[in-house]
Amino acid sequence: MAVITYRDALNQALREELKRDPDVFLMGEEVAEYNGAYKVSRGMLEEFGPMRVVDTPIAELGFAGLGVGAAMVGLRPVIEMMTWNFALLAIDQIVNAAAKVRYMSGGQVGCPIVFRGPGGAALQLGAQHSQSFESWYAHVPGLKVVMPGTPADAKGLLKSAIRDDNPVVFIEGEMLYNTKGEVPDGEYTTPLGVAEIKRPGADVTLVCHAKTVTVALKAAEQLAGEGVDAEVVDLRTIRPLDTETVLSSVARTHRCVVVEEGWPFAGIGAQLVDTVQREIFDELDAPILRVTAADVPMPYNKLLERAAKADVPKVVSAVKQVLYLEASA
Amino acid sequence: MATTVVMEALSPTMEEGRLVEWKKQEGDKVAVGDVIAEVETDKAVMELVARAAGTLLKQVVAAGATVPVSNPVAIIGEPGEATDAPGAPKPEPPKSEAPRAEAPKPDAAPASAGKTPSREGETGASAPAGSAAPAEVAAPAAAPAATPATAPSPARPAAGPGRPEPAPVPAAGAGNGGTRVKASPLARKIAADRGLDLQGVAGSGPAGRIVERDLANLSAQAAAQAGPAAVPAFVPAGSATPHEDVPLTQIRKTIARRLAQSIGPIPTFYLTTEIDMERVTEAREALNALGEGKVSFNDITMKATALALRQHRACNAWWQDDHIRYWNDVHLAMAVAVQDGLITPVIRYADQKSLRQIAAEAKDLAGRARDRRLKPDEYTGGTFSVSNLGMLDIDEFTAVINPPEAGILAIGRIAERAVVHDGELTSRRRMRVTMSCDHRVIDGATGAQFLKTLKAMLENPLALVW
Numbered sequence: 001m002a003v004i005t006y007r008d009a010l011n012q013a014l015r016e017e018l019k020r021d022p023d024v025f026l027m028g029e030e031v032a033e034y035n036g037a038y039k040v041s042r043g044m045l046e047e048f049g050p051m052r053v054v055d056t057p058i059a060e061l062g063f064a065g066l067g068v069g070a071a072m073v074g075l076r077p078v079i080e081m082m083t084w085n086f087a088l089l090a091i092d093q094i095v096n097a098a099a100k101v102r103y104m105s106g107g108q109v110g111c112p113i114v115f116r117g118p119g120g121a122a123l124q125l126g127a128q129h130s131q132s133f134e135s136w137y138a139h140v141p142g143l144k145v146v147m148p149g150t151p152a153d154a155k156g157l158l159k160s161a162i163r164d165d166n167p168v169v170f171i172e173g174e175m176l177y178n179t180k181g182e183v184p185d186g187e188y189t190t191p192l193g194v195a196e197i198k199r200p201g202a203d204v205t206l207v208c209h210a211k212t213v214t215v216a217l218k219a220a221e222q223l224a225g226e227g228v229d230a231e232v233v234d235l236r237t238i239r240p241l242d243t244e245t246v247l248s249s250v251a252r253t254h255r256c257v258v259v260e261e262g263w264p265f266a267g268i269g270a271q272l273v274d275t276v277q278r279e280i281f282d283e284l285d286a287p288i289l290r291v292t293a294a295d296v297p298m299p300y301n302k303l304l305e306r307a308a309k310a311d312v313p314k315v316v317s318a319v320k321q322v323l324y325l326e327a328s329a
Numbered sequence: 330m331a332t333t334v335v336m337e338a339l340s341p342t343m344e345e346g347r348l349v350e351w352k353k354q355e356g357d358k359v360a361v362g363d364v365i366a367e368v369e370t371d372k373a374v375m376e377l378v379a380r381a382a383g384t385l386l387k388q389v390v391a392a393g394a395t396v397p398v399s400n401p402v403a404i405i406g407e408p409g410e411a412t413d414a415p416g417a418p419k420p421e422p423p424k425s426e427a428p429r430a431e432a433p434k435p436d437a438a439p440a441s442a443g444k445t446p447s448r449e450g451e452t453g454a455s456a457p458a459g460s461a462a463p464a465e466v467a468a469p470a471a472a473p474a475a476t477p478a479t480a481p482s483p484a485r486p487a488a489g490p491g492r493p494e495p496a497p498v499p500a501a502g503a504g505n506g507g508t509r510v511k512a513s514p515l516a517r518k519i520a521a522d523r524g525l526d527l528q529g530v531a532g533s534g535p536a537g538r539i540v541e542r543d544l545a546n547l548s549a550q551a552a553a554q555a556g557p558a559a560v561p562a563f564v565p566a567g568s569a570t571p572h573e574d575v576p577l578t579q580i581r582k583t584i585a586r587r588l589a590q591s592i593g594p595i596p597t598f599y600l601t602t603e604i605d606m607e608r609v610t611e612a613r614e615a616l617n618a619l620g621e622g623k624v625s626f627n628d629i630t631m632k633a634t635a636l637a638l639r640q641h642r643a644c645n646a647w648w649q650d651d652h653i654r655y656w657n658d659v660h661l662a663m664a665v666a667v668q669d670g671l672i673t674p675v676i677r678y679a680d681q682k683s684l685r686q687i688a689a690e691a692k693d694l695a696g697r698a699r700d701r702r703l704k705p706d707e708y709t710g711g712t713f714s715v716s717n718l719g720m721l722d723i724d725e726f727t728a729v730i731n732p733p734e735a736g737i738l739a740i741g742r743i744a745e746r747a748v749v750h751d752g753e754l755t756s757r758r759r760m761r762v763t764m765s766c767d768h769r770v771i772d773g774a775t776g777a778q779f780l781k782t783l784k785a786m787l788e789n790p791l792a793l794v795w
Contacts, residue, residue: 281514282517284513285514285515285516285541286513286534324361324533324535324542325382326381327332327380328535
């Protein structure tokens with residue numbers, strides 16, 4: 001298996017899908033001439049030409065709407081948002097158009113579209129550019145929400161998202177583009193709606209997605225040195241949520257910590273806590289804890305920003321709390 | 330962060346404890362579960378264990394001191410941490426005042442920026458948003474009992490395979506204050522699966538919550554105890570339910586009221602019978618001749634009592650003020666004289682145990698009772714009591730009922746007496762027993778029938794294995 005970056009894995013997925021299906025095209029700010037703000041579409045203009053790799057004005061609502069229209073008449077657009085912070089301007093098209101078309105047309109008109117781009121906080125980009133919106137989109141019936149945490153998943157999931165007949169919100173990790181990992185050779189897809197156990201363990205289940213997969217794996221490694229065997233479950237798809245994998249893991253470990261980049265209130269973890277306590281209440285030996293971003297606009301100050309993010313020490317501490325090795329905070 | 334160790338309620342009735350001996354000195358490393366000190370409660374000498382890991386920074390009280398439950402006795406933390414103000418376990422100021430101060434004016438900030446200042450992102454979501462948070466910030470100086478880490482919780486889990494509901498025994502006037510058992514859902518499930526009752530199990534979680542590991546320790550200890558005695562491990566067959574609560578009928582209520590007016594809080598009456606012990610004596614000699622451990626008359630009498638109670642559930646009951654609780658299994662309490670008093674350790678499921686098991690358990694319990702090493706759940710939860718003064722040459726006596734139990738059997742000495750047996754005046758070994766009955770629960774004929782069964786069993790000891 002080749003070791004490549006998350007960025008190149010996405011690039012491979014896009015190129016393979018554009019080659020495979022003439023209906024697929026990529027559109028967004030700086031995707032063509034500039035090779036993408038994060039270089040995900042590097043070389044694609046050259047390879048596929050300006051009809052398939054399309055630069056747009058800085059007008060998210062407009063090009064998101066173009067994409068929805070194209071999808072309604074049978075194309076398979078991939079709309080790149082330079083970051084999901086900017087997609088706030090396009091949310092009417094995503095939520096009110098893309099997510100509703102199939103339902104409100106009685107199934108006559110579909111909308112096979114992918115909105116993709118980086119989400120989550122990077123480093124010192126300020127409150128407006130350091131946000132995680134997965135829970136916003138996952139809230140909406142009609143949208144699928146996909147968040148890969150590794151290069152292999154990035155490639156396999158993006159290919160599945162492009163082939164899916166429903167609108168997919170595909171949130172990449174801004175801090176993950178440079179991370180490397182093994183990617184299977186040849187053609188493959190990763191199914192949507194299927195979580196993966198990234199590390200098996202017996203004592204506690206760490207549920208995570210996207211960037212927090214790395215955080216959880218590091219925490220698990222540290223905990224292993226202290227005799228705690230943590231299992232790491234990567235959701236990969238937020239909606240549809242693979243509750244079965246989460247529930248069977250927690251039913252084995254009896255303890256659960258949910259780790260996410262977003263804010264706590266009505267976050268992905270809140271949904272998971274609801275499901276787990278309702279479905280397998282009798283398996284729980286401790287309240288489920290959540291490690292999230294602080295409930296504040298992301299500070300610009302470096303130290304405060306660090307303090308506001310979900311990180312390894314916070315995960316380790318939460319795990320010790322659910323194992324009753326440490327007093328609850 | 331330093332954690333204050335408080336005097337824990339190590340027995341159901343404990344209000345204060347005397348710190349007998351420090352097991353960890355200042356500067357010693359401690360892990361969760363380590364014994365920090367020995368504490369003498371109103372009933373026994375027990376272990377005070379650490380609920381936090383770190384270094385024992387300070388012994389707040391000296392050995393020998395008597396400390397009310399929930400008051401601090403020590404501080405555990407990292408070397409160099411402040412150990413003053415034992416009442417304030419978390420002396421550091423709430424860190425997150427800073428972000429709040431830097432945030433824009435609260436009313437200009439989006440929603441909760443100013444409302445949850447305390448957690449600073451650590452497991453952010455568990456903080457209830459809104460007005461509760463500021464109160465938390467103000468709280469650290471409050472009583473230690475308010476801090477989950479140091480909330481008093483009953484001691485380590487203890488012994489005994491399957492336990493019935495050991496409610497606080499005697500302590501007349503303690504009332505029926507049955508508090509809710511705090512246990513994790515998993516612990517409840519395990520208990521249900523194994524037929525354990527969580528009442529009385531000591532929880533090691535916050536505020537005494539019973540968690541999975543407490544039950545794991547329970548079975549480990551049970552196994553360890555069963556091992557060396559070389560007595561087969563006992564697994565109770567377990568009734569479908571431990572007991573049945575029967576509402577009081579009008580006549581029962583009237584009897585209860587009128588009889589209580591007549592004689593003190595417990596309207597007691599006494600039934601005495603004399604039992605021929607010749608065949609028990611022979612049986613006992615034969616058993617002891619096997620060389621597989623000694624069995625005493627008291628063991629045999631307890632076994633017979635338990636079996637007889639099984640047949641007469643009406644005597645195996647608790648008076649519960651507004652109902653009578655009839656126990657489906659027999660948990661036999663036996664009075665043991667200790668220095669300055671007596672205590673009644675309980676043989677669980679005595680009706681289902683073999684004579685060997687009862688003999689081994691009685692010996693162990695009596696020994697540890699005299700050493701004051703019994704755990705609270707070993708001397709609570711009895712359904713009927715026996716008291717034996719035969720070895721002190723008492724012919725017969727009346728014993729005082731151990732509420733909420735409804736009866737106690739007072740066992741006198743075995744004496745050679747001149748009796749008419751099979752039409753001949755002859756000398757026979759005889760034993761007198763007197764049963765004290767709570768008339769609110771047991772009527773004269775009910776108690777008499779129980780004694781009749783008991784007598785028949787002892788006079789024909791093969792009935793014990795029937």
